[in-house]
Each structure stands twice: as C-alpha cells, then as structure tokens.
Amino acid sequence: MIERILLVEDDESIAVVIKTALEAEGLTVDHCETIECRDRMLADHDYGALLTDVMLKDGDGIESLGQVRADHPDLPLIILSAQNTLDTAVRATDTGAFEYFPKPFDLDELVRAVRQAIEARTPSEKEKETDAGGLPLVGRSQAMQGVYRMITRVLHNDLTVLVLGESGTGKELVAEAIHQLGSRSKGPFIAVNTAAIPSELIESELFGHEKGAFTGAVARSIGKFEQANGGTLFLDEIGDMPLEAQTRLLRALQSGRIRRVGGQDEIAIDVRIIAATHRDLRPLIAEGRFREDLYYRLNVVPIQMPALRERSDDIGALARHFLALAADEGLPRHVLAGDAVSLLERQPWRGNVRELRNFIYRMALLAREDVIDRTVVATFLDEQPDMPQVDCDVDFSAALDAWLAESVPADGTLYHSALAAFEKPLFEHALAETGGNQLKAAQLLGINRNTLRKRLGELAIDPERFTQRA
Template sequence: MSRRILVVDDDGAIRTVVGQALRRLGHDVKTVGTLADMHAQLAAGLPDLLITDVVLPDGNGLDMVATLLAQHQNLPIIILSAQNTLTTAVRATEVGAFDYLPKPFDLDVLARAVKGALERSQLPEVNLDPVSDGLPLIGRSPAMQDVYRIIARVVSNDLTVLISGESGTGKELVARAVHDLGPRRQAPFLAINMAAIPRELIEAELFGHERGAFTGAQARSAGRFEQAAGGTLFLDEIGDMPMEAQTRLLRVLQSGEFTTVGGARTIRADVRIVAATNRDLSLFVAQGRFREDLFYRLNVVPIALPALRERRQDIALLARHFLDEAAVQGLPRKQLSDAAVVLLEGYDWPGNVRELENTMRRIAVLTRDEVIGAEGVQAMLGAASPAASPINADADIGAAIRARLDRLTREDPAAFDDGSLYDRIIGEVERPLIEAVLARHGGNQLRAARALGINRNTLRKRLDTLGIDVLTPDTPS
C-alpha cells in the first residue's frame, strides 16, 4: 500500500537516492533540504513517515523531533546522521525516533526500517533527559554502529545485558555506558571480576555475610548486591563463576531477593545486572560448565563487541584519541603521520583496544619526535610483541585506501559526488609506488620503467607531472 513519506536532508544526492528507492517500493515521496521546507510540507498535511537528517542548514533535526512528537505522537520518525557516535544513537532513541541509521547506510536496511516504522502504530514515550557528551566508546565503523543502536534501545529499561567479546574490546566501557545513560545513573555502578575472587569467597562478595558466618568473619559485611542498591552490578568474566555460585545467582535473579551468608533476613535485590564474558557460554552450557537456565536469564539482551581487527577503520580515530588523552594527563603531545596510521591499521591487535591504548602511551613516553612516523610505530609494535609478525602486509594497501577515504569523508564530503574520486585516489597511490620502485632500482629510470611495465618516456612524463626528483644518475643497464 502506498504511503506518504517526507525525506529531509541537505544532501541532494541522498534525497535523490532515497526518494527513488522509496518510490520503487510504491510510496509517495516528498524530499526537502531544510527544516523550514519541512515545516511547510507538514503544514500542508502530515505524512505517514518522516525521515530526517540531524545537521541541517537551519537547525538540528534531533531538537525538532521532540517538539514534533509532542504534537503528533503517532508520527514515526527515522533519523539519519553522519555523526555516527553513541551519543547520537542514544539521543535519537530518547527523543522518540523509531529508528536511527548512521550514514552511509544500505538501502535494504532503510527499506526494512521504513517497513517497520509504517507498521508500528504507536511510538514509545519521549524521554527528554539530556545526554552528556564525552562518552568512552569511540568508533564510527558499521560494527560499532550496531553496538550503539543496541545500547540506545536498552538504556531506558532494566533488562539484563550480556556483553561478549575478546579481552580488551571494552566490555566494561559498554556496561558503564548502559548505566551512565539510564535512569539508574545517579546510583552506584559496581564491578566484580568473577575470575579474580577465590571460589569460597564469591558468595560472600556478592551477597555479604554476617558476623561469625565463617572463620575470619568478625563483623557483618555488605555484599556487592547490597552496595549497588538502586544502581548497576557488573559481573565481569561470568563464565569463570563456580557452579554453586551460579545456582545462588540464578535464585536471586528469579526471585529478586537474597540473604547474606549466615543471615536469615531477606533483602530486595534492587540492581540492574550487566554481565560480560570472553568465553563461549553456549559451549560451556553444552559441556556442563555453565547452567543453561542462568545463561538464558543473563542473555536477555546480547551485545557482541567486535575485535579491533574487525573494525580497522576505527583504529586511527582511537589512536589519536589515546594520544590526546595522554597529552591531557601530562605526557608529551604526539601526532601520527599517514604512514604510521597505515601501519597501525595493518596490525592485527591481538590485545584489541587495550593493546592500542597501551601502545599509544608507550609512543607518547618513549619517542622523541612530535610527529610519529612508520618507523616509530614499528619499533613500538616490535617491542610489544617481539615474536609476532605485527604487520599484515596483505592489508596495508586496503587499509591505506580505507583510511584515506575516511579522511576524505570528513574533510571533503563532496569528493564522493564530483566524479574525481578515481583519479584522486589513483594519483595518491601512483606517487609512492613510483618512488618506491625507483628507490629499489637505485634511481635507474630504465630499470624502474621495466619493473612498472611502462616505457621510459612515459615514466619521465609522470616524474615531471608528479614533481618527483631523481637524484641518482640514470645510468644505462
């Protein structure tokens, strides 16, 4: 059935592509580029769906959504944004948008969002609590956008969250984000590492104990459930929890109550549970090492964090952030050259974001140059992992192109629409290629031309065009 859709975006190319895609689905689509034009369209008649960008020439799309939904509660709204941060995703959810799609987005994903928005009869209540910037999660990759969207949808409720991912991927940062953005943000956030506590003390740590409950219990002690009352309890490395403690935790999650070790008084468990693991809990369940019923109690909202090697386009952003953090904390301010970024993006980072952070701190302390080149990064990576082969040679060229495209997106978004992208990127690749081949052949142009598969005159013309100086005499071979 044809529905009326209004698309608001200051990018003419996006208006055209989205408009054509939705018209092919049979919808009646209007496209405008400003908030003023949007209001004019709304005054002429309310659409069945509004799709709007965040940053518009005459205002902010997110600020407009709350006001609009106060007047038209049943109007579904989809937010588009190139500001692909957790703050944007959460804010879009808080103001009542049906969905949030980070740019660039796949048209099939947009089509599914449109279908869901049109089928939904009523939007959730609007929560206008302000969201603070400066959140610890950083990344604009599609994998991190998926994480942001899940977080945005769970912060306003108390559903149990299970975060999975390799060590160093930032599981506690996600847990803190869920807490800091939710209604329990003013109450405590307490973390407990199941792998770091002796088996015989886990229940006392979680639930507390009474005086005389066991040898050495000379006074009553409140456990983490009691200490985190009203807030969030983060159970890290939950896969390392012994089976007997799993049984006790399950009872608490089922009943919402607990007693201290050696106590008789029932205490209400007023906490939100966020658990995390770097283990395959489904495999542990199959092996009888983790209770199946507890797994399902914890795995209400799963959040799978990608390894850093699966989000290479975030590496440069993270690395510069860690260098900036180091400078704020009094370490020397450093910058990364493009060659250094390529090297960082080619490394597989077995220790994930934590390893990258430690490497950047090491660079800030131990390197003398203000601008860090590839050699400085290679030295730090080699020092950190001498037995490893840190650079993925096959990924270097691809990583460099991805990094350059990311920078072009930020610096000159129009470059993707003016038809110059191919020549621009090929031109940037050509110069270092010719320089590297010349260097390999000692500056001998004839040998370099043969290696490149071009004739000598063509090579000379490219040298002149690119302004490459050849200092070594061009001796015949």
C-alpha cells in the same frame, strides 16, 4: 494507517533511492531538503512517519526536532546520519526516534522500519538531556555502528544484557555506556570480575555476609548486589563463575531478592544486570560447567564487541583518543601523524584495544618527538618482544590425526575424549613450567585458578609431582 511519508534529505541521490524504494511499497513520499520546508509540510499534512537526515542545509536535523515532538507527539521519527558516532546514536534515541540508521544503510531494513513505524504509531519517549562529553566508546566504523544501535535500544529499559567479545575489546565500556546514558545513570555502577574471586568467597562478595557467618567474618559485609541497588551491576567473565555461585545468582535474578551468607532474611534488590564473557558459553553448557537456565536468563540482549582487527578504521581515532587521555594524566603531549596511523592499522593487535592503549601510553611516555610519525611508531614496534608464529592448524591437525589413529572412542564421546586428551598434556606443561604453582599455571593458561583446580581433579593430574621437579 497513514501511508504518507515525509523525507528530509539534502543529498539528492540518496533521496531518490529512498523515495523510489518507499513508493515501490505503495507509500506516498514528500521530499524536503531543509528544516524550513519540513516544518511547512508538517503544518499542512498528516504523515505516517518522518525520515530525516541529521546535517541539513539550514541546521541540525536532531536539534530542531524539539518543536516537531511538541507539535506531533505520535509521529514516528526515523533518523539517518553520516555522523556515525555514539553521541549521534544517543541523541537520535533521546528524541524518541523509532529507529536510527547510520549511513550507508541497508535499504531493505529501512523500508521494513518505515512499515513498522507506520503500523506502530507509538508515543515517543520523553526527551532526556545527555552529556556528550566523556562517552566511553570511540569509533565510527561499520562494526561499531551495530554496537551503538544495540546500546541505544537498551538505554530506557532494564533488560539484561550479555556483552560478548575477545579480551581487550572494551566490554566493560559497553556496560558503562549503557549505565551512563540510560535511565539508571543516577544510581551506582558496580563492576565485579567473577574470575578474580576465589570460589569460597564469591557468594560473600556478591551477596554479602553476616557477622560470624564463617571464620574471619568479624562484621557484617554488604555485597555487590546491595551496593548496586538502584543502579547497574556488571558481572565480568561470567563464564568462569563456579557452579555453586551460578545457582545462587540464578535464584537472585529470578526472584529479585538475595540473602546474605549466614543470614535468615531475604532482601529485595533493584539492579540492572549486565554480564560479559570472552568465552563461548554454549560449549561450557555442554560440558556441564555453565548452567543452561542461567545462560538464557543472561542472554536476553546480546551485544557482540568486534575485535580491533575487525574495526581497523577506528585505530587512528582510538590512538589520538589515548594520546589525549595520556596528556590529561600528566604524560607529555604529542600529535599523531597520518603516516603513523597507516602503520598502526596494519598491526595485528592480538590484545585488541587494550594492547593498542598500552602501546600508545608507552609512546606518550618515552617518545622524545612532539609529532609521532611513522618512524617513531616503527621504532617502538621494533622494541616489542616478538610473538612466536606457529602454524597451529597444521600442528594440531597432525596431532589429532595421530591420536585418532590409535584411539577409537565410543559413539557420542569423541568430543570430550579428544578434549581431555589434548587438555591433559597442556595442563601438565603449564604446571611443569611453573613448578607446580597452580596460580601461576592458571595465569599462564589464561584461565581461572578455580577452573584449573577443578579440571586437574577431573583429569587425575597430581600437581604435587610437578612441585617435586622444581
């Protein structure tokens, strides 16, 4: 095990910190500030690992690694960068880097990675050309750096990924990035929203059906699994999938084979699965609404997408990105002023990136000024409908206290009893507001229609009595 490290870093203060930390671990550290010095040191010494910054005094630290890779194929690379974009993370990974650290980084994590790299001395992966244009994710915030690092770790394998996050955070964009930049990029990318498909049709949508399998099946239909063969299948809103379909999905994931509805033959499929949900699946498991074994099958590599409020530093870049996209789509071209960005950053954006995008597109269409400044943004913000502000914590706490004072659930049933007590009037309100229309009630509640129908039965709510009121 070679415990001599080459550090290439042109920021003297950062170099001193890293060198001191590594030497405290008993490692020998040689320091360079240029590519020319790096190449000379590599020719004269054998190193256990190479740590390098990206932007150096005499060039791009990543672009110049091609010859290093050719001359030292087993040398672990650890790349440091202040250029904290998905493009940089992908370029770092495509060099076969053992690890990538955006600045500022956790020093203990860096030291740990150096130790692991020395011990591993694994061969690098083959360099892969990547089109930096058209990358689906935008943002350099610290919150997004963790997302980028997780993406780069799954590009060159077929591990199942579960993307978590609130609605509108860009979970499908993560799936697109993994597919577009990964080893399956030449195959199809098929996305399906499992919450938007009626329960009686979801198995046919996923697995296909044979002619005559059911009424209306006038011809054979190829399902999403077969359509995605050789590529990636993205299952959005997996938490709303009916239990029966969950069982067949689990069987397909375990066996790598499917059977069309009404068919006899099993069909081998070669797809990478990426699933996403805005729900916490663990309570659904406890309630018997999501299979625990399917959860563990899907939750191999979880990636948590941050809410926009957790990455407000990215709002300016996102807004300019959306203005450029709007112009490419034929809307008037505008420039976003700096004072406008500061106002956008202070908005709550409860709908996350999706809400910001829609707002920017609306301004791109309707704003008369070429430069969108703070005044223009304020005008459009004033035109948005006000969202009612309710102190939910106080209201619900008072209601819960009142319910507990009158109800004494048996041990072990408090959670489900309280949930049913609050859920029933909520569903009844939604049905009353929509005249008993279950589809509209589900949309009002923000849940799947099949989920609503199932819960109405479990809570003994008759939707017909609300139809009579309408």
